[in-house]
Amino acid sequence: MDVLDRIREQVENNAVVLYMKGTPQFPMCGFSSRAAEALKSCGVPFAYVNVLQDQEIFENLPRFADWPTFPQLYINGELVGGCDITLELQASGELERMVKEAVEKAEQGAPAANDDQG
C-alpha cells in the first residue's frame, strides 16, 4: 500500500492518533513526550505511531497534512496540531472534550456485533 494511503487508514481508523518520536512510555523527544502526557491526562485510550520505527512514515508524514514537524496529533482523521497546540488545548480543557467526543463517536459508529436493528 502507498505510504500516504497507509497514513490515511491509520488516522481514519483511529479516533485519536499521535505520531511521535518514541512511545508514550519511552518518548525520544521532549515535544513528543509532552504531547503524549497531555493525551494520557485525558483518561481515554489513544493510538500512537513511533515515527522512529517507520522510515516511510517518518519521511512522508510531513507532506500528508503539510505539517513539517513531529509530533502530530490527529482526531477524527483531522490534524489538530503539534506539541504546542496540544498543550494549549489541554490547558483550556478543550483537549479532553475533543478526545472524549471522538472516542464516543467512534464507539457509536462501530458496527455492534449483535445489533441487527440498524
Added chain:
Amino acid sequence: MMNRQQTLQQALRAALDPMHLEVLDESHMHNVPEGAQSHFKVTVVSERFAGQPLIARHRQVNAALRDEFEAGLHALAIHAMTPAEWFKRGGKAPASPPCLGGSKAQP
C-alpha cells in the same frame, strides 16, 4: 551572512507584521552539534491572528519558514498570539521541553 535566527525573524516579520516577535535558538538544549541552528522557539504576536484557530496560525508560521525547513530547520516551538492574548498572559510564552535524545535518531 545572516544566521538562521535572523533569517527566521526577517521571514516572520515580512509574513505576519508582528507587534512582538521573539526567535530563540534553543539548539543547545538538544542532542545536536554545537552551532547546529536546528531547534528554535518562536513567539509571534500579531493582530492578523485574530479570529483564527491555532492550527491556522501555526500553518502561517510554518509556511513563512518553508525554505528554512527544507534547509535543515528541525524543530520549531510556536506560540502565536493576538496582542490581547499576549497581554492577558502577562507577555510570556511557555518554556520549551528538554530533548530526551531523539533529535539525532533516524528510523
